[in-house]
Every structure is written in structure tokens, then in C-alpha cells.
Amino acid sequence: MPTLFFSWIKFPFYGESFFFRINKGFGINLSGDRHGDGPLVRKSEHNRTSVDYLCSGNMKVLIIEDEAELLNSLGTYLRSEGYVCEGSSSFQDGVEKISLYEYDCILADIGLPDGNGLELIERLKEKTAETGVMIISARNSLEDKIAGLDIGADDYLTKPFNLSELNARLRAILRRRKFQGNKEIVFREIRVVPETLLVFVHDQRVILTKKEFDLLLYFIANKNRVLTKESIVEHLWGDYIDSADTFDFIYAHISNLRKKIIEQGAQDYIQTVYGVGYKFTEV
Secondary structure, eight states, rough: OOOOOOEEEEETTTEEEEEEEOOOOOOEGGGGTTSSSOOOEETTTTTOOOOOOSSSSOOEEEEESSHHHHHHHHHHHHHHHTTTEEEEEEEEHHHHHHOOOOOSSSEEEEEEETEEEEHHHHHHHHSSOOOOEEEEEEEOOHHHHHHHHHHHEEEEESSSSSSSHHHHHHHHHHHHHHHOOOEEEEETTTEEGGGGGGEEETTTEEEOOOOHHEEEEEEEETTTHHHHHHHHHHHHHHGGGGGSSOTTTHHHHHHHHHHHHHHOOOOOEEEETTEEEEEEOOO
């Protein structure tokens, strides 16, 4: 067993300091393409490797936090755990993002300099009730917690907090919101295990790239809905990909995913809606 080393990263907040514990025994190797095709791989100091098993399924998260260091650190950590993350440092920017884009979960500080995060959550819930919400705040009063939960937040995490606890709570929200709390997702003969990035068809394993896995999970989470190419690309690559000249690269990912699950004996559930996008539905 390799020895694990830990360090504590310090962040100032309201004149005090709090710490995040970061595992340094395993370096995150993103050369497997954080935005692309290869599985993320952890390498120990003894050069052993193991697949970085994630359960985020590339879920899309918006972090609204005015402390720049904390915002950057949260984004870096969650991306290393497989999430697609966008950041916002103000109330107004947060309002603009939730009006333009869709997210699986919002991490929101309620003490923003130009507005109240609780009002932002209320606006989000008026637009869509499906998005999960976790409040992250230095305020520890019972009244703030009750107010946040009453307007639709799923969880309330008080600063300082450990990143592993944040990740566990975030995964729990996403499981409840997207898959009724199940750790395995089953769609007819297809079985997906997000915590280990494994996919089975008729109980036979299908080897998918990270992006193909994310794509399949996104399709199943939105089965029977027409998904535009733009929404698929934004969800899997982030909001700023919408400035790309073309989304043709998504065709290759969908074609490869379709081919792999059909070769293993699954039916072709991915329907092309010409001129619009795709729909994952029972034949």
C-alpha cells in the first residue's frame, strides 16, 4: 500500500482562516483528457496506477462564491472529481448564468456583496425545480438554515468544511435529484454504476471512454426528452463551449457510444431528431 500524504490549504474568510485537506499521495493526471476521452488516472509515488472512479457522471455544477481563492479552489477540486464546473463571483453574474444555462446543482454562498443568495435561489426555483441547490455559507444561524431549506435548497453546509464532505453531499443531492437515490441506474438491459464508472449490457461490461460514459448517463437522466446538440455540448464541456464554430465533434462521441452498446446486444435507443438533436427513448 502506498503511503498517503496530506496537506492543509489555508483560506482567509472574514478575518479568520479555515482549511481544506487535500490528498497529495496521489497526483491527478489529467492527460487522460479532463474534457475528452480518456479515463482519469491517479498515479501514486510508486508509479502504480488505478482508474479514478468517479460518481459525478460529469454533472454540471455552478459555484456562486465571491471569495476568489475559494471559488478557484472549489472549481479545481470538483473538476478533478469529474464535474463540469462554472464559476460566478457575484449575484448579478449568477442570475445571468442561471437564466442562460442549465445546471444539475448550484453551490451558492448567501452572503454575496451585491445581493442575497437566498433571492438568487428563489429565482432559480421559479425557473426550474429540478436543479439541486447546496448553500455554502459562513453563517451558522438556525434561521438562515431554515430559510434556505424552506425556499428549496437541498442542503446547507457551513464554512469551514472538508472538500470530501462537500463532494459526498453533492453526490447525494445528484442521486436524489436524477436517479431517486439509487447507486445503480438501470434502463432495460443497460446498467450503469456511477461510483465505479462501469456500464453493463445484459450483465456484460461495455468499455466506454469517460466522455462516452458521461454522455450515456446524461441521456438516461433525460430519457424521452429531445436534447439539442447545444445542450449536450454545454452540459458535457461547459457553458463557454457555446462559442465554438461548430458542434460536429459531438457526432463522433454519439456514434461511438451507439456502436459500443449495440455491439453488446442493446437496442438502439438513441434517436436522431433531424435539425434539432437527439432523444434517448425506448424503441
